Amino acid sequence: MGKTIIEKIIQLHTTEEVEPGEIVWMDLDVRSARDFGGPNVVKNFRREYGKGPVAAREKTFFTFDLCTPASLLKYADNQQICRDFAREQKIKVFDVDRGIGSHILMEEGLAKAYATVVGTDSHLNILGAVGSFGQGMGDVDITFAFKSGKTWFEVPPTIKVILRGEPSPATSAKDLTLSIVKKLGTEKAALKAIEFYGEAAKKLSLAGRITLCSMVTEMAGIIGFVPEYVDAFREEVEDFSGTPLDPVQPDEDCSYADIIEIDLEGLAPQVAAPPSPTNVFDVSDLKGTRIDSGFIGSCTNGRTEDFLEAYRILQGKKVREGIMLKVVPATKRVYKELLEIGVLQGLFESGAIIDSPGCGGCAEGMVGLTGEGEVQISTGNRNFVGKQGKGETYLASPAVVASSCLLGQIAHPEDG
Amino acid sequence: MKDSTREGRVWVLLGKEGKLIEDIDTDQIYHNQFLHITEMSQMGQYALGNLEGWKDFSRQAERGDILVAGRNFGAGSSRQQAVDCFTALGLGLILAPSFGAIYFRNAVNSGFPVLKCFDLETLITKKVLETGDVVEFDFKKGEGRNVSKNKTFSFEPMSPVQWDIFLADGLFNYGKMIKHP
Numbered sequence: 001m002g003k004t005i006i007e008k009i010i011q012l013h014t015t016e017e018v019e020p021g022e023i024v025w026m027d028l029d030v031r032s033a034r035d036f037g038g039p040n041v042v043k044n045f046r047r048e049y050g051k052g053p054v055a056a057r058e059k060t061f062f063t064f065d066l067c068t069p070a071s072l073l074k075y076a077d078n079q080q081i082c083r084d085f086a087r088e089q090k091i092k093v094f095d096v097d098r099g100i101g102s103h104i105l106m107e108e109g110l111a112k113a114y115a116t117v118v119g120t121d122s123h124l125n126i127l128g129a130v131g132s133f134g135q136g137m138g139d140v141d142i143t144f145a146f147k148s149g150k151t152w153f154e155v156p157p158t159i160k161v162i163l164r165g166e167p168s169p170a171t172s173a174k175d176l177t178l179s180i181v182k183k184l185g186t187e188k189a190a191l192k193a194i195e196f197y198g199e200a201a202k203k204l205s206l207a208g209r210i211t212l213c214s215m216v217t218e219m220a221g222i223i224g225f226v227p228e229y230v231d232a233f234r235e236e237v238e239d240f241s242g243t244p245l246d247p248v249q250p251d252e253d254c255s256y257a258d259i260i261e262i263d264l265e266g267l268a269p270q271v272a273a274p275p276s277p278t279n280v281f282d283v284s285d286l287k288g289t290r291i292d293s294g295f296i297g298s299c300t301n302g303r304t305e306d307f308l309e310a311y312r313i314l315q316g317k318k319v320r321e322g323i324m325l326k327v328v329p330a331t332k333r334v335y336k337e338l339l340e341i342g343v344l345q346g347l348f349e350s351g352a353i354i355d356s357p358g359c360g361g362c363a364e365g366m367v368g369l370t371g372e373g374e375v376q377i378s379t380g381n382r383n384f385v386g387k388q389g390k391g392e393t394y395l396a397s398p399a400v401v402a403s404s405c406l407l408g409q410i411a412h413p414e415d416g
Numbered sequence: 417m418k419d420s421t422r423e424g425r426v427w428v429l430l431g432k433e434g435k436l437i438e439d440i441d442t443d444q445i446y447h448n449q450f451l452h453i454t455e456m457s458q459m460g461q462y463a464l465g466n467l468e469g470w471k472d473f474s475r476q477a478e479r480g481d482i483l484v485a486g487r488n489f490g491a492g493s494s495r496q497q498a499v500d501c502f503t504a505l506g507l508g509l510i511l512a513p514s515f516g517a518i519y520f521r522n523a524v525n526s527g528f529p530v531l532k533c534f535d536l537e538t539l540i541t542k543k544v545l546e547t548g549d550v551v552e553f554d555f556k557k558g559e560g561r562n563v564s565k566n567k568t569f570s571f572e573p574m575s576p577v578q579w580d581i582f583l584a585d586g587l588f589n590y591g592k593m594i595k596h597p
Contacts, residue, residue, distance in 0.1 A: 023577045036451050040496060043454055048588045066451075074452030122442075122494040122518055138496035138522035144587050152577055186439050186488050191517050220488055222517055276439065363448035382492065386466045387443045 002251025004158035005225045006193035009133045009248070013116050020157040020257070028059070030110050030117040031145040034101055035064040036365075037120025039078040040139035042085040045146060054089050055149035061110070062086055062093040063101025063119070067365030068358035070096065075365055099331030099357030100299050102126045102134065103210075106240070107333055113246040118145050123299050123381065125216050125223040129209035130237065131248035133223060156193045156222040157257035158250075163198035165265025170413045172309055173208030174301060174379065174397035176200055177215050178270035182280035183262050189221035192257060195250060200264050202228040206236045207303035214300040215381050218277040269412060271377075272395035275385045283400055286410045292391075293324040293376045294405040295361040295368045296352075296398050301379035302330025304337045310402035311343045313416045314350040320408035325401075326367045327352045328360030361388070377404045418583050420556040422529065423563065424482040424508040428540060428547045429470065436486030436540055440467060442498040442519065451495060459497050460504030479506030482553075484536070484545055487512060490519025499523045509553060511560075511571065512536065524578045525587040529555060533571035544569050555579065 003011060007018050016024040031054075033041045045052065054060045062082045067075035079096065086093045094104045102124050105111040113131030117124065120142055127134025137151070145151050161184070167176055194216060204212060209226050216224035227249050234245045269283040296310050307329065319325045327347050329335040335357050338344040344354060353367070361368030361380040370376045370391025379401055383393040394410065403416025431437040444467040446459065453459060464473040483502065489512040490498060499522045502510065509529035513536045523530040531553065539545050549564040558573035574582065584590035 040454050078452060120494050122492060136494040136518050138494050140496055140525040140587055141521060144591055220491060384441045384443050
């Protein structure tokens, strides 16, 4: 019997026979921890293993992205705990200037096709975008991975999701993603790997794949892959990582636990209303909802392409008086690209507040928090009750966030 | 040798409509504003602190109590604290139809029993399990017995890996005991 993509990747990293439902010991190509989780990893490591050493220092990293640079004393302490440990163990830190760890791992070519990568980030499965098996884990798992270079893993079943039809021109990867989250909910892909097929998936750029794969977490899935691609994607990835694209492909005779078709024909821009990412509507159903603030960034929509999408709508215009628009590039590299093409200046002139690269829009430590009664529209991936504060968060594409900030209410990109 | 059974008083996490609350995410279990805390003993007070209707759970729970929750319990973030806060309170186990993938691993690795019962909603509807009941679980056999009501039910027994890690009292000890890895 042939293997699906996830089965092939795991099989390359274990001596045991890989089959869905089997628990195997898997070798890890990259082990990482962030400024959240990281301090606990250090604490666990010192308690359990003393001076160590870590299994392979060239495969072990810290990435700081939760509070960059530290504006909370606790994070300042926690980052320093990780730096001190990194110095002792001679392991590399991608420090507070660099941005979101998962994106850095891709930019640095550490997360590449067929690689197994773990870290203390529940959206690490975003690495499926480049064909890598990324998996978020807690600090006990990561400590063990630092020391042993291995982890136990239950091989997930794979489902095939086929995207049919062509979404409307006002949409981007986020709309397609939210529509899939709506369709799959937290049940259909729960604890499974997903392979996305169909024209709409094949045509996705790297940034688009990042958007789609990041929200597999909100589908309660393990990881998502987009096996088919167009030449533009190949060029983008090769330029990005500096190495030839090694596309991940399933065996022809592999078997899927389920095949789900999703019709995207004429799909309108989508918005997820509170209290969950699965509570998705056409933008027209929520049109006119008053907003106080907008956020563009996060691991889901923090690439150059995402800010360009917003810029095209905001260019030469100003966000409505009283509306806060916060912009956080995913990484330093994105920040630089946006500087070079004048997009950051353009966004600044439109009234955006620009913050340093990192995990904005998600948790305390970065911008993108809401006060009681505040309504925020965000390109992030989660809007659970209380996550960003006592206010309410709607999730949407960069274009919808931009047009909504111009009008002070949830709006279709064409109205912006 | 650790015993494969555990008994305790049950808390059923019911929502307004009297149904099990589904998709309880890690920010509802242990909010991100407390992520900087690394001392387990400080975590218990925040358990379920952001879950509507259950915010005072940590003050009511007693050591040995058992939590019964809806499907996809522990969705969301990778934070170990969302498991450790229950360990800090001394809870005996959590029973749910399913768990968030990372959450489940985190619990297994720390030696905290998380058990799956696919048919839990039916057990709740039929009042086989209600808040306040004293219930006994056999992890290896997958057999449960409501001592208060003298009713039995079944759930998924622990997998061999989960059982071994539980017996070793966590992944670190387990890792030291085995040759592979």
